[in-house]
Amino acid sequence: MKQRRPTHGFTLVEVIVTIIVAGLFAALLLAQFDLKITDSHEPLQRMQASEELSNAMEAIVKDYDTMTAKSTSDMALFTAKVNNFSTAYSQYAQNCTAAATTLQVGELPDAVLVTVTHNRGEKVFHVFTVQSY
Numbered sequence: 457m458k459q460r461r462p463t464h465g466f467t468l469v470e471v472i473v474t475i476i477v478a479g480l481f482a483a484l485l486l487a488q489f490d491l492k493i494t495d496s497h498e499p500l501q502r503m504q505a506s507e508e509l510s511n512a513m514e515a516i517v518k519d520y521d522t523m524t525a526k527s528t529s530d531m532a533l534f535t536a537k538v539n540n541f542s543t544a545y546s547q548y549a550q551n552c553t554a555a556a557t558t559l560q561v562g563e564l565p566d567a568v569l570v571t572v573t574h575n576r577g578e579k580v581f582h583v584f585t586v587q588s589y
Contacts, residue, residue, distance in 0.1 A: 505551070505574045512541075512549035512572045513580050519544075520584050528566050531558070531586050535568050551575040561585070 466474075516538060523530045537544050538556035545554065554572045561567040561583060568584045 501576065502578070505576045505578050508549040508552055509572055509574055509578060509580045512545055512552045512554065513570075513582060515545050515548045516554070516570055516572070517582065526586055528586055531566050531568055531584070534584070538568075538570055541572075549574075
């Protein structure tokens with residue numbers, strides 16, 4: 457007559473298979489968490505870029521507002537100053553560049569379109585016009 461072994465607990469094979477499956481799930485979860493952690497700096501960097509763009513455009517608008525005549529010749533000087541952004545405005549935004557182009561907007565001749573671009577590729581635009589009263 458054979459004696460039966462008690463069947464309490466798990467076999468070694470069952471334990472090893474369970475550990476392997478749990479390890480695979482843990483590896484997948486860690487990969488997902490790693491992606492989220494490495495992407496968590498993105499909103500902060502975008503906010504910093506927006507702040508630099510805002511500071512640069514604010515300085516440019518301030519220069520425009522201080523022009524007294526806002527004539528065609530003043531706008532030409534203004535355009536040249538904006539196009540020399542690194543000299544005139546770099547203290548406000550080190551990671552930005554700017555370009556100013558003269559264009560006609562509707563009935564407004566000699567309008568100046570200013571584009572400030574951050575190194576991250578984000579841009580802000582503003583149109584300045586010659587004002588005659």
